[in-house]
Amino acid sequence: MRKLIISTVIAATAATGAFAQSPSDVAKARRAYFTLVGFEMSTLGAMAQGKIDYDADVASQAAKDLAALTGYTMSDLFAPGTSNDDLPGETRAKADIWADMPGVQDKGMAFYQAVAELNGVAGNGLEALQPAVGKLGGTCKACHDDYRAKDF
Numbered sequence: 001m002r003k004l005i006i007s008t009v010i011a012a013t014a015a016t017g018a019f020a021q022s023p024s025d026v027a028k029a030r031r032a033y034f035t036l037v038g039f040e041m042s043t044l045g046a047m048a049q050g051k052i053d054y055d056a057d058v059a060s061q062a063a064k065d066l067a068a069l070t071g072y073t074m075s076d077l078f079a080p081g082t083s084n085d086d087l088p089g090e091t092r093a094k095a096d097i098w099a100d101m102p103g104v105q106d107k108g109m110a111f112y113q114a115v116a117e118l119n120g121v122a123g124n125g126l127e128a129l130q131p132a133v134g135k136l137g138g139t140c141k142a143c144h145d146d147y148r149a150k151d152f
């Protein structure tokens, strides 16, 4: 099974510290990544909540796009020196992330697995979609609760 590539590569990049981008660029890219995650999730969430009609193709596409995003190598998005302590007003990523990479990895794996499960059922009707979206939403919240500040 493919693994979500967060902590192993983070550890490696943290060790070398080799980045071409400025810390602000990293924070911008990280937020852009999560904007895409949120974009796909809002389609799925609205469907699961009955705010838009269930459509098997649209649900499957959104799930597939989330799967593509879980294949993205996130290590460079979590370059050291890019927490909200380092860049106040530019990011909500808490310094706790860099102090607890194994914890972040656990939350990331739960997210990855929920996306994989969602991909198995997204096209199988609203009743199948709803619990999978609920479970996925729980994994977003779990990581945000610990590692994302409420405000900038």
Ligand code: HEC
Pocket: 027, 030, 031, 032, 034, 035, 037, 038, 039, 041, 090, 091, 092, 093, 094, 104, 107, 108, 111, 136, 137, 139, 140, 141, 143, 144, 147, 148
């Ligand atoms: C492994 C941890 C983790 C998981 C899992 C996770 N997020 Fe996040 N998310 C973050 C962090 C950290 C930030 C703050 C990024 C920043 O400000 O630099 C964030 C920021 C965001 C943002 C705001 C982006 C912006 O423009 O500032 C959205 C939207 C978002 N996440 C949606 C989601 C959704 C939806 C899910 C689940 C489908 C999810 N996230 C799963 C850690 C996570």
